[in-house]
């Protein structure tokens with residue numbers, strides 16, 4: 569996803585953003601989700617900030633029971649419709665939850681996969697949210713946390729110029745309890761194009777960690 573996330577987390581902002589176009593995102597699952605979840609045995613998944621639902625639908629198509637949370641009712645209506653287009657069996661595997669993740673508390677130890685993709689929140693909201701996400705992972709489960717890396721601010725790609733919106737995977741890894749194993753905590757480069765069409769290398773921040781079973 570190459571578009572600029574916004575430092576605003578309220579429902580009105582996101583509903584307006586989604587209403588501004590028939591589709592904001594590509595409709596394809598995020599690459600780090602595909603890379604890290606394709607070989608996992610399906611179980612219960614939590615998709616944090618599910619947006620238009622591409623990740624949740626991809627997981628449901630692989631047999632996961634998905635809880636997909638987002639603040640935007642516009643995005644969730646779109647996501648639900650996209651899931652229904654895939655058929656009742658897929659749609660029924662996904663529970664769409666409209667909630668403010670600054671406050672929403674997931675059930676503890678309840679998911680074999682918790683996926684957080686491109687949730688650029690200020691640290692006062694993000695750090696406790698990530699703590700709750702980690703607590704939501706069941707024994708043997710996986711946490712996958714992905715975002716734009718702060719080094720993208722030095723490129724010509726459009727990003728909010730607020731370093732607090734970006735996380736370092738190592739900082740999140742350092743918060744993990746002792747029964748966790750870090751599989752990846754670093755950056756992953758990819759090529760994209762800036763607003764002028766020039767090719768730019770950007771980096772995703774990626775944390776993959778597994779709780780002992």
Ligand SMILES: C[S@@+](CC[C@H](N)C(=O)[O-])C[C@H]1O[C@@H](n2cnc3c(N)ncnc32)[C@H](O)[C@@H]1O
Pocket residue numbers: 569573576577578582593598616617618619620637638639640643667668669670684685686687688
């Ligand atoms: C940059 S988009 C990422 C969407 C999706 N994860 C993806 O990668 O395609 C951020 C998403 O987080 C949602 N969001 C932002 N702040 C939120 C909050 N406080 N509570 C719940 N959802 C929020 C937005 O509505 C939006 O769908």
